[in-house]
Amino acid sequence: MAFATVTVDHILADEIRIGLQNNNCRRSERTDSSRKIEFSTREVATYQRGIDFPRIELHSGIIQGNVKWLENGEKYYNFQGIPYALPPIGVRRFKVVVLVFENHVMLKLHIYFSLQDPVPYTRWKGILNATQHGPDCVQLVLRQTNYFVTGQEDCLYLNVYAPKNPLMTKELLPCMVWIYGGSFREGSSRLYGPDHFLTKNVVIVTFNYRLGIFGFLSTEDDVATGNYGLKDVLLVLKWVKGNIIKFGGDPSKITVFGESAGAAIVGYLMISVQSKDLFQQAILQSGSPLCPWALHRNPKKVAFDLGLALGYSTSSTVKLVKFLRNIDLAKETTALLNVNFVNFAEIFNNGGPFGPVLEPAGPTAFLTKNSYEILKNGNFHHIPVIIGLNTQESKFFNSLFALIRPLLLIFDVSPSSLARPAMNINPQDKRIFGTNIREHYFKSKSFFNADTEEFADFFSDDQFVRPVIETVQLLSKRVPVYFYVYDYEGTLGKQFLKLFSVDDERIKGVAHATELLYMFQMKFKEIDRFRNAEEVLVSRRLVTLWTNFAKYSNPTPVQDKLFDDIMWPQASVKNTNYYYIGRNISTGVNFKERNMQFWETLYKNYSKGPIGTY
Template sequence: MKEAFIIVYISLCLTHTLSCKFGERYLVSTKNGIVEGAKEFAVPTGKVYYRYSGIPFAKPPVGELRFEPPQPVEKWPFILDATEEQPICLQSVETTVKTEKILGSEDCLYLNIYTPVPPGQTKDLAVMVWIYGGGFFEGDITREIYGPDYLMNEDVIVVPIAYRLGIFGFFSTGDLQSPGNNGLKDLILGLQWVKNNIESFGGDPNRITIFSESAGAVATSILTQTPLTKGLYNRAIMQSGLSHVIWAFSKKSAAVNDKTAELLGLTYSSSADLKHKLKLVPSRDLFAMSTLAANLVYGERPFGGLATAPVIEPKHPNAVVTRDEFDVLKSGDFNLTPLLIGFTSLETVDYPLNALFTAYLTNANLESSYLVPENFNIKDPKVKKHVGDLIKKRYFGSVNAKIFGDRQLIPFAADVFFYVTILEAVSLYAKHTNVSLYEFSYLGVRGNPLRSYNWGVGHGEELNYLFYRETSPKVSNLTDVRVTRTLTRLWANFAKEGNPTPRPDPLLQNVRWPTVGKDRTYLDINEHLVVKQDPHGDDYRFWSYLFSKYRLPNDA
């Protein structure tokens, strides 16, 4: 009799889209089938939340589906075990051709849902969809790295979505055979799944905020500019990255394809032939050789787009991006939703690519034309040298290639790779929609206890205040805890109401955070919250002048 009751109860969950708790089982019905999750306790408060890990939103992109846009997942006729995480997308823990150093699986299009709402209860909580960074060749949705614990205390739902990386997510032949950006298309399909199902987990499908960092923020920025995401989200947070930074788009796909084929010993006669032959290569071999190829190609000109990254696609019905990113913003032809955008106070301190930049400039004898970012698209060598001379004088002065160091390199790289183009894009975004701008400048222990210099906060340090990480420094202090509570409150407020400071709040020092105007008002997030104007002003104006006078569009 008991077994019959359980079957009837589960059947009701399936047929009536109910959320059910039976004994210690936590069951939620989605439009694809029932999922079973687990009960968790947030660190450090002990607040109860419910975790549903490894929910598929697409068919496994393997076999003939390699290099293809994601296909919606089919219904499952059983209770899906969502108590264990699924494999991360293929990536490497280090630059290597050794396949044993490669982690993950091609079958990786899953999402996790963390909700404070118990099964069987109906609420309409704000939803925060996380898109990870990692240069489009690493990153994952694991709780070990992106634990939702701190955000659970703010009564929001957190949903990290996985997307394909490296050649699997961003292979492009530059034509309709493989136009590219499948990793971005993974995210769009994931957003569609969240929109259609989050209500069953206590979420409000009309209050979905994408939040993201670094390459994830680049992806999010692109998603704000495509009609394919219209109606799928309501606001966006972009930390330390936009589609306008110089490394966002690849112009090197053809070179990477050629080098990958060479390393694999393949010859090909057409785009279709290359795609067919690469589909037959074992996944770990393909990832290893394509990553080596990308590193070799990128190392030739590192002040530009990543080698394996989003591309401007040829026009076709499912294209994510077909126009220069600055032209899109100037036209106002993008999704007009509230935005929260910012960066850390010194993005390139302890930046992993600094050694490559130093070697590149040293080998080039600090020749000025090598300092010109690739996204300026300057074709005339004389013009390029003139622009390079201006840049060299400002950042390197009379220092020669043998003696320049971090004091010169780090500010230059921070401006070139982050601040200047982010601020330029913010000014364009702000002409059409509300933008809240910030700089995170708190030099805390939780951020990076091993930083080389105390000149500023490095890339990604703020993530340790948003997410509980098993790898985070265990030594902390009360100020670190307060900054964590402050940052999560600001982000959650924005997700809930589109305004990070909707009302006076003692935790937020009763600050009012204005949106960006002509003076580029921003919030300095430190131990104290201070409203300021004109971040990186002189450097921004220098680059803005060069940009407006010399830059050509990406599709020129």
């Protein structure tokens, strides 16, 4: 193999080691003023492009990143695998990690053990190689009928991607913090390549947060309060507030955006007193705290179910949590799967098996009151919001429909079961409430005999459309709200469905999460890059709208040919205006108006309030 010799001046030995660790290289003798590096000629271009390895001193230590290149030839500065908390292992499992700030400057980090015994966080020594992702968090991954457990508990790492050299940037750039979805059960920051956003001069932050039992186990008392995953997110935002300026990001211009469970988390951040002043804009994609799946309402039962699945029986929450802390839960695939599936049957009543919960009041409590009442009373952070839906969210869950359908027999036998506790329906009206729903959505007036399209419509409306539009209504009374409807599938969308679900041609519309394929450079080997100009155009539109919002608090601050000069109107209480993003751009009003009026009338006539989820 041919080798080339390049003389590199003024680069320290550890910089060379970090920058070239993945290249086929070898060192040669050192001269007085320089160091010679020999490496394969096929790596010359890579090394010459990546010759600057930015080193940044953070509050917790020094990191060294590297340079990567976008498809358009522009470079960006890559910092990956930065720890933002001590590993949540051993006694720190099911506990809260808290950063302490003063005037947006990190002073110290404490770990609270049931609000006792703070353990100070010490700086790492030396220079941290920040060029690779940290490990994924432990998670139960479901792919149609396949399942497996993957990840590590030591997973609390974040990534920062900057389009400009942080050491030379004069103008601070808006920062966008991405929160992935995945039913609070699975997800990873490494799946979301930031490339498209970096062409728009914003700093992107992605990160991992605890999932499933590790992120949301709750015994409904102070022994295990729950919401650890939410508090991980809170910790990241505090870290960003205190550190992003070192990467050329503007700490006064932070946008949080998320999809599905990530969108629900964004909504929870908007209503939590703990997140005050940590961000200035919010984007919620296909999710809201009002979605039935976004709040778990029987977590103590699930916690004890897990103990029983592992062969441990007790009535003591203290003993249960002590037992669970000493089990290698990542290896207990069967127990985790059983608990998830057994409690999935109750998703309509209680939310997902593991997820956000209402906590006991306390100084670190993230969520203690129902989201609906908080939003209704206006007790949330008053900031501009983008929020929206895909035209047929439930299409993503086609493979689950066959599993769910037998469970829905209960709604035929007992229509009152459709009046879920969070709806707070008058007891004497529950049966007529449920009967009205069956008659509105199904020609057969039966859940079990409903055709596929009818059931898809009901599931989309029940789990996504109804709660998201109600969120739009409540928010728009007090803050600027930009509501969108996304309706472009393309070839990537079809590949995505085949990977995660079943592409049933009878169901029209665009599935849950499809827009992500056109926003990020998704890291699925089964999914191609853009195939045609139409897909490129949709991507440019989405990314430009989102980054305009991050910069100006308005997705269309001026008329733009990219959007056919169509401005995005704000939603209002009277008219739920929306921006239609499909093959073309247009505007509309009152998405799914007939169905939404139906639900509004039901609640008005039969709910005694207060409402938990909508």
